[in-house]
Amino acid sequence: MTNDTWGRVREDLLHSIGKDAFKNWIEPLEFNGLESGVATFNAPTSFLGNWVSRNYGDQILRGLSTGDGTVDRLEFTTTARKSPARTANSTAKIDAANSASATGASPDLPGAPLDKRFTFDNFVVGKPNELAHAAARRVAEGGAVTFNPLFLYGGVGLGKTHLMHAIAWEMQKRDPGAKVLYLSAEQFMYRFVQALRFKDMIGFKELFRSVDILMVDDVQFIAGKDSTQDEFFHTFNALVDQNKQIIISADRAPGEISGLEDRIKSRLQCGLVVDLHPTDYELRLGILQSKAELQEQYYPGVVLDRGVIEYLAHRISTNVRVLEGALTRLYAFASLVGREVTLEVAQECLADILRASDRKVTIDEIIRKVADHYNLRLNDMLSPRRARSVARPRQVAMFLAKALTSKSLPEIGRRFGGRDHTTVIHAVRKIEELKAVDSQIAEDVELLRRMLEA
Ligand code: ADP
Ligand code: MG
Numbered sequence: 001m002t003n004d005t006w007g008r009v010r011e012d013l014l015h016s017i018g019k020d021a022f023k024n025w026i027e028p029l030e031f032n033g034l035e036s037g038v039a040t041f042n043a044p045t046s047f048l049g050n051w052v053s054r055n056y057g058d059q060i061l062r063g064l065s066t067g068d069g070t071v072d073r074l075e076f077t078t079t080a081r082k083s084p085a086r087t088a089n090s091t092a093k094i095d096a097a098n099s100a101s102a103t104g105a106s107p108d109l110p111g112a113p114l115d116k117r118f119t120f121d122n123f124v125v126g127k128p129n130e131l132a133h134a135a136a137r138r139v140a141e142g143g144a145v146t147f148n149p150l151f152l153y154g155g156v157g158l159g160k161t162h163l164m165h166a167i168a169w170e171m172q173k174r175d176p177g178a179k180v181l182y183l184s185a186e187q188f189m190y191r192f193v194q195a196l197r198f199k200d201m202i203g204f205k206e207l208f209r210s211v212d213i214l215m216v217d218d219v220q221f222i223a224g225k226d227s228t229q230d231e232f233f234h235t236f237n238a239l240v241d242q243n244k245q246i247i248i249s250a251d252r253a254p255g256e257i258s259g260l261e262d263r264i265k266s267r268l269q270c271g272l273v274v275d276l277h278p279t280d281y282e283l284r285l286g287i288l289q290s291k292a293e294l295q296e297q298y299y300p301g302v303v304l305d306r307g308v309i310e311y312l313a314h315r316i317s318t319n320v321r322v323l324e325g326a327l328t329r330l331y332a333f334a335s336l337v338g339r340e341v342t343l344e345v346a347q348e349c350l351a352d353i354l355r356a357s358d359r360k361v362t363i364d365e366i367i368r369k370v371a372d373h374y375n376l377r378l379n380d381m382l383s384p385r386r387a388r389s390v391a392r393p394r395q396v397a398m399f400l401a402k403a404l405t406s407k408s409l410p411e412i413g414r415r416f417g418g419r420d421h422t423t424v425i426h427a428v429r430k431i432e433e434l435k436a437v438d439s440q441i442a443e444d445v446e447l448l449r450r451m452l453e454a
Contacts, residue, residue, distance in 0.1 A: 020121075126279070148240055148270070149248045154251070325353070396431055
């Protein structure tokens with residue numbers, strides 16, 4: 001077999017796995033040769049070698065074997081190379097990983113800087129975030145404004161800011177002249193207060209009305225801040241009137257942000273409201289794999305045992321920032337002590353993070369949060385009263401107790417003022433039914449779940 005055969009296999013792979021995957025995984029490989037049925041490749045990192053072997057190994061074997069000899073096995077070696085082994089594309093990613101520094105959106109606008117790492121390329125899509133991702137993509141394409149605003153919401157560390165930056169980067173790439181202004185709601189308030197102080201409201205208004213795309217992150221921050229809200233409302237309306245795209249994020253749905261004026265809530269609900277759901281195992285696995293790949297380039301030679309990543313995806317909370325932190329620590333640790341990262345090493349090194357995400361929701365917490373949410377007293381939740389206004393929240397709490405804890409039905413019943421387990425079953429069924437037909441209940445349950453799991 002010759003390099004030509006490998007060339008042909010590469011061609012086939014390019015077609016079958018697509019340009020992006022090809023660039024990420026196949027392009028960095030160097031074919032070393034074939035000896036007694038073993039084809040060897042040089043890979044920039046062992047993670048990459050493992051990945052290719054696991055995901056494309058069969059396909060490569062098959063491809064190579066149709067040549068003038070049979071190939072039984074692939075072998076990936078990693079030798080440190082002098083020059084960056086990766087493509088220009090991934091080199092850019094390394095730089096970005098090394099410096100979280102960033103450039104501003106439009107240079108003449110007083111927005112917050114954009115993080116270079118927060119691009120669509122670096123965003124891993126899974127079930128929990130596919131809608132938000134699709135909506136963000138659509139907005140980033142520019143063109144006619146179809147929904148305004150785009151309202152993204154979800155818990156901490158689920159990628160809201162990442163998606164907003166990705167939109168900004170993409171829009172700037174498409175139209176370098178576009179005035180994209182990204183800032184947090186807190187910065188919006190700060191600018192506003194400055195303008196008041198220096199008597200420059202005209203300048204402030206002109207500035208915000210002159211942008212093509214306005215992005216305001218974490219808008220829940222202005223809840224309860226009346227004059228800032230007022231100004232925000234006017235800015236918002238002025239831009240909508242001019243058909244300028246607005247993108248907003250918050251930690252909860254517009255209707256759930258207390259302390260936000262009703263007229264603003266309803267304005268925010270006018271566009272497309274999409275939420276980022278808590279990550280699931282598959283998404284966490286995907287994110288970890290992609291981040292590990294970046295880390296491997298940063299810490300060449302550090303190897304995570306197979307299984308460590310699966311373990312982290314299982315054990316660490318839904319917050320992606322926490323996942324990232326764990327991974328970064330593992331790599332730093334491994335490169336400092338020069339040890340291979342086995343499952344044991346990982347457990348030892350991440351003990352505190354693991355303990356924190358081990359925190360289980362308790363029935364007491366559930367009862368307290370639900371009572372709070374519905375403005376009831378704790379006693380109401382446990383009392384025999386059957387009035388709807390008390391019974392329904394109690395059912396919601398039982399439902400959540402079943403969903404979020406591992407307690408048995410009889411145990412849950414006992415904790416709710418010594419009720420029978422059939423009462424709990426009934427409550428769980430009832431709420432399941434209601435969730436499907438009553439959007440208020442569905443929202444309540446979602447919100448409570450989110451708060452309890454946060
Ligand atoms: P939020 O603004 O929702 O609190 P961020 O956007 O700041 O969360 O995300 C927290 C961290 O997790 C960031 O480093 C971000 O890049 C990363 N992250 C979140 N979701 C994803 C994803 N789907 N793919 C890759 N990285 C993600
Ligand atoms: Mg954020």
